[in-house]
Amino acid sequence: MTDEHTHDFRHTHEHRRDSHGDTPPTRSSGVATVAASRRVATDGGQPRRRSETGVALELTDVTKTYGEAATAVENLSVSLREGELLVLVGPSGCGKSTTLRMIAGLEEPTSGDIRIDGESVLGLEPEARNTAMVFQNYALYPHMTARQNIGFGLRMTTSLSDEEVAAEVESAAETLDVTELLDATPDSMSGGQQQRVALGRAIVRDPSVFLLDEPLSNLDATLRARMRTEIQQLQRELGVTTVYVTHDQTEAMTMGDRVAVLSDGEIQQVAPPMNCYHEPANLFVAQFVGEPSMNTLAMRNGRDSFTGPVDYPVVDPLADAAHGVDRVTIGVRPEDISVEPEADDAETTLPARVDVTEPVGERSFVHATLDGGPSVTAAVEGSAGVRERDQVGLRLPPDRLHLFDTDSGEAIHHPDRESATAAFGPV
Ligand code: ADP
Ligand code: MG
DSSP states (O other), rough: OHHHHHHHHOOOOOHHHHHHTTOOOOOSSSSOOHHHHTTOOOOSSSSSSSSSSSEEEOOOOOEETTTTTTTEEEEEEEETTTTOOOEEEOOTTTHHHHHHHHHHHOOSSSEEEEEEETOOTOOOOGEEEESEEOOTTOOOOOSSSSSHHHHHHHHSOHHHHHHHHHHHHHHHHTTTTTGGTTTTTTTGHHHHHHHHHHHHHHHHTTOOEEEEEEETSSSSSHHHHHHHHHHHHHHHHHEEEEEEEEHHHHHHHHHHHHHEEETTOOOOOEEEEHHHHOSSSSSHHHHHHHSOOOEEEEEEEEEEESSSSSSSEEOOHHHHHHTTTTTEEEEEOOOGEEEEOOOOOOOTTTEEEEEEEEEEEEEEEEEEEEOOOOOEEEEOOOOOSSOOOEEEEEOOOOOGEEEETTTBBBBBEEEGGGGGGGGGGGO
């Protein structure tokens, strides 16, 4: 049994209630659901707010270093309002788990502050932090039934009676649709069922903050897509503030109210998913978000044209944005490139040779190599209408280009979102 595993259970309901000075929610009625206990009303009949400000979780300049050399997380600041689902996304090793573990109290930050419901939790034991964490590998007790697994934390850390625990477990099981599994042990359950039980174990504790660390990574693609939707629904239903960690940009784009993109321990952008897509703050976000990735071309800014492996005219609206920046990188989404049967004379249409076409249902990806330059990918509606080794023209509409300062990586220009619908229009 891992350390984090045992910590996961040692959480007290009593602490949270004490710390808020509220009347504890009634847990003894036997009919109170998990969701209902969360919505216990105060005198005014309004849902109980856990913090004065509506900010449920706040990380301020959080840094974690291991020894001298290794910085896992650097100056990370982000705050979540009550009930928000934030997806923390980034490649493997970028510091996602370390961040969650610091929130849960399984690691202490080297510097910075973490506040839950307005109170700093630095130095508090994990069990005193009102968080519940769900892990990729479920971390269920193998010899216990689902009922025992879900109820374990309540039995160990609260003064609830056996009947009260049983009622809580059953209502959590109902919420997660695992009632018929309550007497089964993990080895007889599918991965999806085990993950539901692990979720049950977390929600039964009615946490202030729900922490999910790549909870769907061990599931096959179909189940993953279904659980993605279910977790979103569950999160909304419970209204519980949630940090959801994933390396999968599809999960990030589809699940979160906001996405925090992390690279090398540093936050690159925190924004609603579509903002990260349409207005990526820098080259990292631009290339991490979106599938296939944004194409990029590193160029020199000549007066009349961007020059590099290929030439591209400096026209409106690019001229103003690029003014004074010597090394620029052009970014263009695959769906914004159109494939012409042959190169025409327009300077914004670049000659290229098709390497491979990939039909993917309602659209096709065309991978082509620009004459004298790098490979790019275009996404076109329907079948591509071109074949391997065809000579084509790739039209990069000036009003669909992003520009980045190559040296800093920062974005200096984004296309107007209004013009996006024109991407699939007539060419
Ligand atoms: P992620 O969850 O995004 O894949 P982690 O938070 O697990 O990344 O790790 C971030 C970085 O910190 C990695 O480079 C990892 O090797 C390092 N790291 C994590 N835990 C430790 C540790 N206990 N000791 C030393 N380095 C660690
Ligand atoms: Mg991790």
